Structure formats: structure tokens, C-alpha cells
Amino acid sequence: LAASNTNESKPAVSEPVAKAARSSLEENLAGTWFIWIGAVAIGLAGLFLVKYMSDAGLLGPGIRIILGLVCGAGLAVAGEWLRRKPAQKRFAALKPDYVPQALTAGGLATVFASIYAANALYGFIGPTVTFVGLAATALAAFALSVVQGPLVAIVGLLGGFVLPLLIGSADPFAPGLFAYLGLLFAAVCAVMRWRSALWLAVSATALASCWVVLWSNAFFATGDGLTLGLYSVLIGTGFAFAGGVVSQDDQPAFWHAPMWPKDTLQVAAAIAGTVAMLLLLVVLVRDGYGNGALIALGLFAITACVAAMRAQRFDFLALIAGLGVLLGCAEWGGRLLVEGWIDGWLVPGQIAWGPEPSAEALAYLQYSAVFGAAALLAGYALLWRSVRPWVWATLGSLVPIGLMVAAYATLRSLEPSQKWAFAALGLAAVFVFLGSRLRSVAADEPPRLALGIYAMAACASIAMALSFVLRDAWLSASLAALLAATGYISRSLELPQLRWPAMLIALVVLARLGLNLHVLDYSDTHWLGRYWVIYGYGLPLVMFHLAW
Numbered sequence: 001l002a003a004s005n006t007n008e009s010k011p012a013v014s015e016p017v018a019k020a021a022r023s024s025l026e027e028n029l030a031g032t033w034f035i036w037i038g039a040v041a042i043g044l045a046g047l048f049l050v051k052y053m054s055d056a057g058l059l060g061p062g063i064r065i066i067l068g069l070v071c072g073a074g075l076a077v078a079g080e081w082l083r084r085k086p087a088q089k090r091f092a093a094l095k096p097d098y099v100p101q102a103l104t105a106g107g108l109a110t111v112f113a114s115i116y117a118a119n120a121l122y123g124f125i126g127p128t129v130t131f132v133g134l135a136a137t138a139l140a141a142f143a144l145s146v147v148q149g150p151l152v153a154i155v156g157l158l159g160g161f162v163l164p165l166l167i168g169s170a171d172p173f174a175p176g177l178f179a180y181l182g183l184l185f186a187a188v189c190a191v192m193r194w195r196s197a198l199w200l201a202v203s204a205t206a207l208a209s210c211w212v213v214l215w216s217n218a219f220f221a222t223g224d225g226l227t228l229g230l231y232s233v234l235i236g237t238g239f240a241f242a243g244g245v246v247s248q249d250d251q252p253a254f255w256h257a258p259m260w261p262k263d264t265l266q267v268a269a270a271i272a273g274t275v276a277m278l279l280l281l282v283v284l285v286r287d288g289y290g291n292g293a294l295i296a297l298g299l300f301a302i303t304a305c306v307a308a309m310r311a312q313r314f315d316f317l318a319l320i321a322g323l324g325v326l327l328g329c330a331e332w333g334g335r336l337l338v339e340g341w342i343d344g345w346l347v348p349g350q351i352a353w354g355p356e357p358s359a360e361a362l363a364y365l366q367y368s369a370v371f372g373a374a375a376l377l378a379g380y381a382l383l384w385r386s387v388r389p390w391v392w393a394t395l396g397s398l399v400p401i402g403l404m405v406a407a408y409a410t411l412r413s414l415e416p417s418q419k420w421a422f423a424a425l426g427l428a429a430v431f432v433f434l435g436s437r438l439r440s441v442a443a444d445e446p447p448r449l450a451l452g453i454y455a456m457a458a459c460a461s462i463a464m465a466l467s468f469v470l471r472d473a474w475l476s477a478s479l480a481a482l483l484a485a486t487g488y489i490s491r492s493l494e495l496p497q498l499r500w501p502a503m504l505i506a507l508v509v510l511a512r513l514g515l516n517l518h519v520l521d522y523s524d525t526h527w528l529g530r531y532w533v534i535y536g537y538g539l540p541l542v543m544f545h546l547a548w
Contacts, residue, residue, distance in 0.1 A: 061122045061124070062122075062124065064117075065114050065117060065118045065122065065124065068110055068111070068113065068114030068117070069111055069114045069115075071107075071110055072107045072108065072109070072110030072111035072112075072113075072114060073107065073111060074107065075103050075104070075106050075107025075110065076103070076104045076107035076108055076111070076140075076144070077107075078103050078107070079100040079101065079102070079103030079104030079105075079107065079144075079148065080100065080104065080144065080147075080148070082100045082103065083100035083147070083148055100148055101148050101149045101151045101152050104144055104148055104152050105141075105151065105152050105154060105155050108137060108140065108141050108144075108152070108155040108156075108159075109155050109159075111137050112134060112137050112138075112155065112159045115130060115133040115134055115137065116130065116134065118130070131163070131180075134159060134160075134163045135160065135163065135180060135183075135184075137155075137156075137159060138155070138156040138157075138159045138160030138163065138184060138187075139156065139160075139183075139184075139187055140156075141153055141154075141155040141156030141159070141160075142156045142184075142187040142188065142190070142191050143187075145191050145195060146190070146191055146194045146195060149195060150191060150195040150196075150197035150199075150200045153188065153191055153200055156184070156187070156188075157188070157200070157203055157204060157207060160184045161181065161184060161204075161207040161208065161210075161211070164177055164180075164181075164211075172215075172219045174215065174219070174221070174224045174227045174228070175227050177211075177215075178211070178215075178227055178228065178230075178231040181208060181211055181231065182230075182231055182234050184204075184208075185204060185208050185234060185235060185238055186234070186238060188200065188201070188204040188238075189238040189239055189241070189242040190242060192239060192242055192264075192265060192268060193242040193243070193244070193265075196263075196264040196265060197264070198264050198267060198268060201239060201264070201265075201267075201268035201271070201272065202268070202271060205235060205268075205271060205272045205275055208231075208235050209232075209235060209275050209276075209279055211231075212228050212231065212232060212279045212282065212283065213279075213282065215228060216228065216282055216283065216286045220286050220287075223292065224287070224292075225283055225284075225286070225287030225290050225291075225292035225293035225296065226292030226293070226295060226296055227292075228279075228283045228293075228296075229280060229283050229292060229293050229295070229296020229297065229299070229300075230296055230299065232276045232279040232280050232283065232296065232300070233276065233280075233296060233299050233300045233303055235272050235275060235276045235279065236272055236273045236275070236276025236277065236300055236303075236304065236317070236320075236321075237269075237272075237273070237276075237300075237303045237304055237307045237317065238272065239265055239268045239269040239272050240265075240269045240273075240304075240307035240308070240310075240311060240314040240317055241307055241310070241311075242265065243265040243266070243269065243311050243313070243314060244311065245310065245311045245312075266313060266314065269314050269317060270316060270317075270320075273304070273316075273317045273320040273321075274320060276300065277300070277320055277321070277323065277324035277327075280293070280296060280297050280300055280324055280328065281324065281327060281328055281331060283296065284297065284328050284331065284332070285331065289332045289335075289360075289363075289364075294328075294367055297324065297325060297328050298325075298370075298371065298374075300321050300324060301318075301321040301322065301324070301325055301371075301374070301375075304317040304318050304320065304321035305318050305321070305378055305382065308391075309382060309385065309386070312386060312387055312388070315386065315388055315391045315392075316391070318391060318392065318395050319391060319394065319395060322375060322395045322398065322399045325371050325375070325399060325403075326398070326399060326402045326403065326406070329364070329367070329368050329371065329403055329406050329407075330402075330406045332364055333364065333406045333407065333409065333410035334410075336360060336361060336364055336410055361411065364407070364410065365407060365411065368403045368404075368406070368407050369403075371399065371403060372399060372400040372403040372404065373400070375395055375396055375399035375400060376396045376399070376400045376430070377396075378392075378395070378396065379392040379393060379394075379395040379396020379397070379399075380392070380393075380396050380434050383396075383447075383450055387446070388446060389446050389447055389449070389450040390446065390449040390450045390453055390497075392450070393449075393450035393451075393453040393454055393457075394453055396434075397431065397453055397454065397456075397457035397460075398457075400427060401427070401457065401460055401461060401464060404420075404423070404424065404427065404464065405464065408420050408468060416468065416469050416470075417468055417469070418468075418469060420465075420468045421465040421466070421468040421469045422465070424461050424462070424464045424465035424468060425461070425462065425465045427461045427464075428457075428458045428459075428461035428462050428465070429458075431454050431455075431457040431458035431461060432454075432458045434454050435451050435454035435455050435458065438450060438451040438454065439451065448493050448494075448495065449493075449495055449497060451493060452489050452490070452493045452495045452497075452498055455489045455493075456485075456486055456489060456498065456501065459482050459485040459486065459489070460482060462482075463478050463479055463481065463482040466478035467479075474535075474536075475512070476509060476512045476513055476536060476540055477535060477536065477539040477540055477543075479505065479508060479509050479512070480509045480539060480540035480543035480544065481539075481543050482505055483502060483505045483506055483509060483543055483544065483547045484543040484544075484546040484547045486498055486501060486502040486505060486547065487502060487546065487547035487548070488546075490502065502547060506544070506547070509540055509544075513537060513540060
């Protein structure tokens with residue numbers, strides 16, 4: 001207001017708000033804990049009111065339930081009325097005000113207990129009406145928490161997610177139950193958009209995921225894989241869709257900092273995305289790698305990419321989804337592991353010896369090919385619209401390479417194969433082509449880093465091709481050559497970020513050279529006979545020197 005006329009045209013910059021001093025123990029006890037002790041007491045009073053009148057035979061059952069509902073609704077209304085009072089608003093502007101939240105939470109707990117008693121104690125209403133009433137109470141708690149505070153949502157969390165256990169069902173129906181639970185979780189995501197509280201997101205994620213584990217172990221039936229998978233997708237991406245879009249113009253430094261969750265919604269999305277990935281792996285195993293669970297895994301990857309492009313500060317979800325695809329296919333391959341090996345697998349009808357490919361083996365190869373091709377194309381297509389293109393280049397590189405390694409280990413049992421080596425060389429050519437398309441825009445660091453990742457992916461594919469035909473010492477030498485290539489790419493493109501993957505490759509090579517318990521068992525019929533150590537350790541030494 002005090003700005004001169006010459007400064008009025010400049011956009012106002014808000015002054016940083018000083019952090020409030022840490023309140024003392026006495027202030028916490030007097031201003032917070034006692035209030036919530038009172039809220040718990042109010043809720044318990046509502047429960048004991050209904051129970052005591054039932055035991056003592058006071059009034060009729062219908063009057064007891066009506067009194068409980070009226071008292072609970074009155075407390076909830078009183079909490080909202082108190083929040084709207086001008087004096088209370090002025091007090092809330094100075095420090096958090098928990099009194100309205102405490103009254104509302106206690107009232108909703110009383111309503112919850114009254115509805116449940118009407119079904120469990122007196123049989124006035126059936127399970128369907130009880131389910132609807134308790135669900136409406138839980139959703140009301142989430143709605144009120146938007147305007148009053150996230151602590152009101154405790155009632156909705158505990159009541160809503162525990163409700164199916166209280167009501168029970170003689171014939172559990174997965175689509176209906178998980179549709180209801182998904183609605184509750186979506187309500188939590190909506191609350192997080194307006195009232196960010198990490199404890200609320202973590203609690204909701206934990207309660208929601210418990211139902212997937214419980215159903216998988218106790219009630220799983222054929223066809224539930226897709227239902228549980230879609231529910232897990234909602235858990236994994238709900239917070240990302242609830243988060244607002246933060247552009248590079250709004251926070252330019254945000255995109256150049258290390259990619260790590262920084263605000264509450266990002267942390268919540270990272271936790272929920274990781275939990276959802278693990279849940280999908282559980283569903284995959286329980287469903288026997290059926291089409292429903294595999295489709296849900298693919299939808300998780302697609303939804304994560306859509307959420308990441310909608311609000312690019314959640315782009316780490318794409319990497320979590322890609323890791324889930326890799327772990328799921330590797331897990332499937334470990335169970336499927338073909339005994340013996342199949343020659344000419346990539347050319348149908350040319351089987352030299354080994355078992356005939358089963359229907360599950362064909363399905364495994366088809367899904368792996370689809371997932372790998374989709375990741376490759378999506379990573380390249382989306383990096384052009386991203387402020388962090390290296391994320392998508394990483395996704396489009398690691399997933400195809402990882403899936404090819406898993407498929408080779410599963411279907412070839414690590415036996416040498418020239419056809420698989422040519423397939424890996426073809427993948428390397430694809431990475432070379434994609435990298436060449438980035439050369440024209442590689443002046444800036446973000447696309448140059450994506451170019452470096454594609455160059456490393458091409459080198460990794462070549463090393464993979466060598467590992468498909470080489471064994472023993474030559475495998476260590478080929479991996480060490482990848483280390484030297486990484487060093488060359490890092491220097492040529494001025495990308496010090498590639499030193500970290502180079503260190504990882506170096507550790508792998510050192511582990512093969514220093515911790516290989518079978519090194520003395522290598523055949524002496526190879527080139528140089530028993531003097532294979534000259535190239536087995538000499539070439540890695542030269543490659544390490546070049547990388548340095």
C-alpha cells in the first residue's frame with residue numbers, strides 16, 4: 001500500500017512468513033491435547049449413552065437411537081457454527097483453532113455409533129441402509145474437514161474403512177466393496193488438495209492397502225485381479241491427480257534441483273505410488289499372472305504417465321510404474337523359468353531342441369514385448385513436452401533393456417544365443433536413432449542429459465548382446481568396456497551426472513573380478529588357454545584406466 005506510483009505496476013511479491021516459534025509443552029497440553037481429550041470424551045459419551053440406555057432399559061430403543069442421532073448432529077452443527085463466529089475466526093487467524101474440529105469429530109462419532117447400533121443392537125435397519133448411512137457419515141466427515149481442518153477426517157478414516165468389517169456380508173462382492181473404498185480414498189485425495197496433512201495421506205494409504213492384502217489372502221476369487229488392480233491404480237495416482245499444476249515459470253529453480261519429493265502432496269504421492277506398485281505385485285502373484293492383473297499393471301503405467309504430464313512435478317511416478325513393470329515381469333519369469341533352453345525363440349517354428357513353448361511362455365513373451373515397446377515409444381514421445389526429459393529417457397531405456405534381460409534369462413536359461421544377441425543389437429540401433437533425433441536440441445542441459453542416457457542405453461544394449469554370446473572372462477571385459485564408453489559419453493557431452501551410473505557399472509565389474517568364487521573353474525580351452533587372465537583382468541584394467 002505504501003508503494004509509490006512508479007512501483008504500482010510491478011507485481012506484488014509476498015513477504016516470507018516467519019515460522020512460528022516452537023510452542024512449549026504447557027501450550028501444547030493446554031491448547032491442543034486437552035481439547036482432543038475432550039473430543040474423545042464427547043465421542044465416548046455418545047457411545048456410552050446408547051449403550052447405557054440399552055442396558056438400563058431407559059426409554060424405547062427407537063427413542064435412544066433418535067436421541068443419539070440428534071445429539072451427534074447437534075454437536076457437528078455446533079462445531080461448524082462456532083467456526084463461523086467472527087470472534088472464532090479472528091482467533092483462528094492467530095493460531096490453529098481445534099475446538100470446532102473437536103466438537104464436529106465428537107458429534108460425527110456419535111452419529112456413527114447410533115447408526116451402527118440401530119443395525120447391530122436393535123435390527124431397525126438392514127445392512128444396506130446401515131452401509132449407506134455410515135458411508136454418508138464418513139463422506140460428511142471428509143467434506144467438513146475441508147473447511148474445518150484435516151483432523152475431522154479421522155472419523156471418516158476410521159469409520160469409513162472399518163465399516164465393511166462392522167457390517168460384514170455372507171457373500172462378499174469385490175467390485176461393490178472396492179468401489180466404495182475407492183470413493184473414500186478419492187475423498188481423502190480431495191481433502192489433501194485443500195488441507196494438506198501428510199499423516200492423513202499416510203493413514204489413508206495404509207488403511208486402503210490393508211484391504212487389498214486382506215482380500216487377497218481371505219476372499220480372492222477368479223476375476224478379482226482386475227478389480228483389485230484398478231483399486232491399486234487409484235491408490236497410486238490419486239494424490240498426483242489431486243495436486244495442482246506447478247509450471248516452470250512459477251518455480252524455475254524447482255526443476256533444476258535434484259528430483260526428490262519436496263512438498264506434502266509430492267511425498268504423499270511417492271509413498272502411495274510405491275505402495276500401489278507393491279500391491280500390484282501381490283495381486284499379480286495371487287491372480288496367477290492372469291490378464292486382469294497384467295492389464296491393471298499396464299493401466300498403472302499409463303495413468304502414472306498421464307498424471308506426470310498433467311502435473312510434471314509428479315514425474316517420478318513414471319519411474320515407479322516402470323520399476324513395477326520390471327519387477328512384475330521378472331517375478332513372472334522366475335516362476336515360469338523354462339527348463340532347458342529354446343533355440344531360435346525369436347523365429348517361430350525353428351526349435352532345435354528343448355521343450356515346446358507353453359501358452360504361458362508365449363503370453364509372457366508377448367506381454368514383455370508390449371510393455372517394452374510401449375515404454376520405449378512413450379518415453380521418447382513424452383520427453384519432448386517435459387521439463388525433465390531425462391526422466392522419460394530413463395524410462396524408455398531401462399524398461400526395454402530390463403525386460404529383454406529377464407526374458408532371455410527365463411526362456412534361454414542363460415545359454416548363449418546369437419539370435420538374442422542380434423535382437424539386442426537391433427535395440428541398440430533404435431537407441432542410436434532416437435539419440436540422433438535429439439542432437440539438434442542438445443544445446444541445453446536437460447535434452448543433452450536425455451541424449452547421454454540414450455547413448456548409454458545403446459552401449460548397454462551392445463554389452464547385453466555380448467553377454468548373450470560370451471561367457472566367463474569375456475563377459476567381465478564387455479561390461480568394463482561399457483564403463484569406458486560411459487566415461488567417453490560423460491566427457492563428450494559434458495554430463496557429470498553420468499558419473500553415478502558409471503560408478504554402479506564399476507562396482508558390478510569389480511564384484512565379478514573380486515568376488516567370483518568360480519574364477520578358478522574357467523575352462524583353459526579358451527583363447528590363450530590357461531593364460532586367460534591376461535585378457536580377463538587386463539582388458540578391464542585398461543577400460544578402467546580409459547574411464548578414469
